[in-house]
Amino acid sequence: MPRPCVILLTVPPTARRTIVAWTLYDFANSAFAAIVLATIYPAYYAGVVVGNAEGRGDFWWGSAVSAAMVIGALTSPALGGIADHAGTRKPFFVGFSVACIVATALMATVGPGAAWWGWALGVLGIVTYEAGVVYYNSYLPRIAPSEKLGRVSAAGFAVGYAGSLVAFAVAYPFAAAQAYWGCFLAAAAVFALFSIPAFIVLPGDARHDVPLSVAAARGLRQTRNTLLEILGSPERRQMRRFLAAYLVYEDGVNTVVTFAGVFAARTLGFAFTEIIALFMIVQVAALLGSAAWAVPTDRRGPRFVVRANLVQWAVVTVAAFFVQEKWHFWIVALLAGTGLGAIQAASRTFMATLVPPLREAEFFGFYALVGKTGAVFGPLVFGGVSWLLAGNQRAAIVAIGSFFVIGFMLLLRVQAGGPTGGGPAAAYEGAVTRAG
Numbered sequence: 001m002p003r004p005c006v007i008l009l010t011v012p013p014t015a016r017r018t019i020v021a022w023t024l025y026d027f028a029n030s031a032f033a034a035i036v037l038a039t040i041y042p043a044y045y046a047g048v049v050v051g052n053a054e055g056r057g058d059f060w061w062g063s064a065v066s067a068a069m070v071i072g073a074l075t076s077p078a079l080g081g082i083a084d085h086a087g088t089r090k091p092f093f094v095g096f097s098v099a100c101i102v103a104t105a106l107m108a109t110v111g112p113g114a115a116w117w118g119w120a121l122g123v124l125g126i127v128t129y130e131a132g133v134v135y136y137n138s139y140l141p142r143i144a145p146s147e148k149l150g151r152v153s154a155a156g157f158a159v160g161y162a163g164s165l166v167a168f169a170v171a172y173p174f175a176a177a178q179a180y181w182g183c184f185l186a187a188a189a190v191f192a193l194f195s196i197p198a199f200i201v202l203p204g205d206a207r208h209d210v211p212l213s214v215a216a217a218r219g220l221r222q223t224r225n226t227l228l229e230i231l232g233s234p235e236r237r238q239m240r241r242f243l244a245a246y247l248v249y250e251d252g253v254n255t256v257v258t259f260a261g262v263f264a265a266r267t268l269g270f271a272f273t274e275i276i277a278l279f280m281i282v283q284v285a286a287l288l289g290s291a292a293w294a295v296p297t298d299r300r301g302p303r304f305v306v307r308a309n310l311v312q313w314a315v316v317t318v319a320a321f322f323v324q325e326k327w328h329f330w331i332v333a334l335l336a337g338t339g340l341g342a343i344q345a346a347s348r349t350f351m352a353t354l355v356p357p358l359r360e361a362e363f364f365g366f367y368a369l370v371g372k373t374g375a376v377f378g379p380l381v382f383g384g385v386s387w388l389l390a391g392n393q394r395a396a397i398v399a400i401g402s403f404f405v406i407g408f409m410l411l412l413r414v415q416a417g418g419p420t421g422g423g424p425a426a427a428y429e430g431a432v433t434r435a436g
Contacts, residue, residue, distance in 0.1 A: 249407025
């Protein structure tokens with residue numbers, strides 16, 4: 001297969017400054033994930049902006065998330081290919097991040113009844129957030145030593161959960177005063193401030209004097225070739241099997257995260273301040289879970305960690321069905337939190353061990369495609385079941401549990417994902433040396 005016409009500048013694997021800047025971006029964009037994706041905006045949009053007495057708000061928010069993921073799924077691989085060919089990885093990374101920050105700030109203008117405006121901003125925010133993450137993830141194999149891929153990936157998620165705690169702390173006074181517009185401005189401010197180190201420190205591409213239209217054509221051709229390679233090449237068999245499992249179980253993870261706040265608000269009567277407090281505790285649990293599973297991800301392998309956490313997530317959905325009191329949900333949420341960062345960090349490490357050197361953005365574009373496609377059906381299933389059953393969110397959450405069971409079964413076919421070491425980072429160093 002033809003390789004991209006651009007080679008990124010070498011990033012020394014032990015460059016601590018680069019790794020710190022990389023992890024701080026996870027701290028920054030977690031403000032969006034925490035306030036917009038997981039807690040305040042979904043509950044505010046579904047319950048206040050649209051109205052959720054009979055599950056109508058669930059359906060509207062589910063359709064917004066699904067629409068955003070469809071757009072992201074269709075564009076991510078091509079954007080990765082274009083960035084590789086034009087040498088525009090960093091400008092794309094910065095540009096999409098800034099667009100997401102602006103969309104988050106504009107959510108402060110969404111009031112009761114502004115369903116379409118709120119829907120459009122939700123879609124824009126999620127699309128640009130996920131696009132930025134594509135380029136962010138593609139740096140991982142370049143900045144981390146191969147034997148520490150799992151630890152560096154987990155560090156990013158752990159720092160990210162710390163960022164969520166900061167975002168919640170800043171947003172809490174606004175939520176307590178029912179000035180929800182302030183929550184979204186606070187999230188935008190945290191996102192903007194802590195993105196600056198990554199914008200400055202992460203390396204740019206070796207630029208080529210290629211018109212963007214030419215780079216786009218090359219990128220689209222490369223996207224097609226890469227898709228055919230993933231689908232048909234014997235060398236990509238394990239990647240193909242992993243992505244099939246990831247498609248299913250990531251759908252479940254995304255859906256639980258997206259609707260947890262809505263579930264807590266409607267089914268259990270949580271106030272907005274209680275939702276923030278709940279998710280602050282969940283972030284602590286997720287941080288500790290990421291840290292606890294970091295070393296096992298390298299020593300036992302990401303496959304082992306993902307399998308263990310899929311069992312845990314299936315238990316969480318069943319337990320949520322039987323929740324009757326608020327304190328019951330606190331326990332279930334803590335259990336989910338310990339597995340949240342772990343499964344995401346291990347999945348990213350799993351993909352990093354399968355990516356060929358010098359093609360990170362290209363393949364992580366497809367990783368993002370699968371993740372976004374794996375976030376289309378879950379929200380529709382949850383929202384659809386809730387709406388059809390007159391707002392029965394307990395049945396909806398159990399339906400999502402099937403995604404974890406199926407994902408676990410598919411992962412049994414994957415033979416890769418053992419202990420890290422001598423993987424893509426080491427191969428990358430050798431490839432760069434040969435290219436030089």
